[in-house]
Amino acid sequence: MDLELGQIVRTKKKHPCGNDLWEIVRVGADIKARCLGCGHVVMMGRPKFEKLLRKIKSPKDLEKIEKYRQKK
Ligand SMILES: [Zn+2]
Numbered sequence: 001m002d003l004e005l006g007q008i009v010r011t012k013k014k015h016p017c018g019n020d021l022w023e024i025v026r027v028g029a030d031i032k033a034r035c036l037g038c039g040h041v042v043m044m045g046r047p048k049f050e051k052l053l054r055k056i057k058s059p060k061d062l063e064k065i066e067k068y069r070q071k072k
Pocket of ligand 1: 018035039040
């Protein structure tokens, strides 16, 4: 999977704040992602991160992403 800066991804596991959408803020050997819910930033190795990813399909998620983008 190609990961791009600024891309929004969804993870299998929810963050403790209840959110499962993340914005990619750094791409490299390590991936840095910011939680859309609370702004917490995590960094982990790319293979590990890619295993956590899920496709964004639901209209609800797309709505959340739209709201997040407007806030910025
Ligand atoms: Zn969070």
